[in-house]
Amino acid sequence: MICYNNTNNTITIHTKNSTYQMKIDSKGVLLHTYYGPRVRSGDFSNWILQEDRGFSPQPSEAGLDRTYSLDTQPQEYSSSGVGDFRIPSIEATSLDGSYTVDLRYVSHSIEDGKYTLDGLPSFYDNGGEWETLRVLLKDTCTNLTVELLYGVFAECDLITRAVKVSNSGTNPVSLERVMSTCVDFPSGTFHTITLGGAYGREREPVRMPLTQGIHTAQSIRGSSSHQQNPFTILCSPDTTEDSGDCWGFALVYSGNFLAQTEYTQFHETRFVMGIHPFHFSWKLKAGETFCAPEAAMVFSNSGLSTLSQRFHKAIRLNLCRGQWKDARRPILINNWEATYFAFDADKIVSIAEKASKVGVEMMVMDDGWFGERNDDFRGLGDWDVNEKKLPGGLSALAERIEALGMKFGLWVEPEMVNEDSKLYRLHPDWAFKIPGREGTRSRHQLVLDLSRKEVRDYILTNLRNTLSSAHISYVKWDMNRSLTDVFSLSLPSDQQGEVYHRYVLGVYEILEALHQEFPHILIEGCSGGGGRFDCGMLHYTPQIWCSDNTDAIERLRIQYGTSFCYPCSTMGAHVSAVPNGMTRRCVPLHTRGVVAEAGTFGYELDLNELSEEELAEVPQQIAHFKKNWELVTKGTYYRLGNPFEEAPFYGWMHVSEDQTRALASVVTGVGHANPIRGILRMKGLDPNRDYKVNGTVYGGDVLLHVGISLPILDEYRAVQFEIEAV
């Protein structure tokens, strides 16, 4: 619910459990007055102190009043260069070289439904659930008008924000920074939780107390990155999984991002998030509009589990799209870790044959099927089938796979080119390179300049041809390096700052065309594992390969960290061979299955190499997944413990919305002599009901508070509890 009160000039947004307020003050400045637990309406600006603060200057409207400064007022969208010394939301260079933007309220409107953003991913209305608030601000000097957009999804406590900046003057302006959200908190001490990590160790939660200064999470790699995720939580120091205030912010964007939290001189806190200003500028000519990507915000005053659950539901139902967003995904087998580049059609069919017999439903052929791609030195960019490996092309292979009763899927990496390729020899200028510089290779590949239309056309034409050439049910869209040498030959010098963003828009444009033209194809995102796991990609690819690290024990951490924002339905997770290719660890097949079952579930090995005993276990895993997928995908998710801490086990739970069914899974940690016993206390169950747990009846309250004692097990063993209300 969005309400405007014309007596006190406040605009208040109520979701089911949260309230957010802004106020137009007497100078026309849009103040931010509240974001927190749901409260009744009112004017919440009473906490704002009007005080003469040294070195906090006054705008002209304040006249001789030294108690009013933009530096001490909480801002809804902070200006730059006119007295607010905290993090600015917007900066622009005018024709005269000045940087300042200083915004004042013009008007606002409230409407049913959710706004949309051209060319950018965003949350959407599933049918009358959302409201939109638009607030127009203007800087009379630069003639920039800024439209702040708010989407309100009350049921999920989700508020989205986006920003459109228009040049209503006659001279061009260069935008240097346009943040998507800015929220000021008046008091209190905070912790930040960000998702850090590395290749193979994606989304490790990092919790830090805020001290005076600025805490940053960012990517300047051209993609959202393995190292930092475009997601930040602010919480009270005592917030836990089950209690306390927390605010989550996710950027619906897949490129360079900046998320900063500033703890100020007066112990106030400002959070901003948006496109990273690094090498960013956008030339806005008269009459043009620039749109900054969407940021999604969720508040919970009942701890981190609730915060995650609210994101999960909204992402699954109101961000992911297409027929696969909520459907059971085919159980796939991927040949990458089984063969790497060394395969031909017969090898793929032999893997599929074995897999089809145990109930696997789709064969995915990974990297190496096209051009001269027999290693990672060559071939990217040439999307013609390697007939030596695959005689008769994709259609012949797809037919052989389909004859086994399986679907067929394919790996692609459309954004890249190897210098050793026909494409590069023909169009060397299509790869990013700075004139006069040698260029930077990564995995022996260069990045195609997707800001150029002819490059996007080439990619889309090739993808169209490939996807129409055979029965293809699935595509794994990979992106295996960070962007460097970002320079486009198609743009003049004063627009080179646009290239990073235009690249991301190019990716979205191609993915949108595929989404429209091939709605039956399930697209899985990937970037060397989980290097582009973000809300932007999830609008086009309802699942993303979580990590190239398929070691089940490491995956516990990766999937745990990922779950702070992203639902299980989005996490690509497979059972792979042991010893694991990255860690050399041997984890029992059962455990590998239990961990993969908490994601999209599939296999990434050659089943021909399993023992008879192991092979017999595969149909059981598949049957278990099929029985429980709905619970895993649509149920409420609880983290039971923290896999980064030494403990007898780490667990997680999925509980049906009506609390009648649940699945609890635990995996034991590193083995110790004379070990400590683990007790599993469950979550999310109804304390007033009785539940049958693997055959024995317990009270819900007993399961929640007393718990179940786990047997002493070897390290890395999994136990699952199927729970049903009686």
Ligand code: GLA
């Ligand atoms: C990336 C992916 C892997 C695999 C390889 C193929 O690393 O994450 O799963 O597809 O590329 O080159």
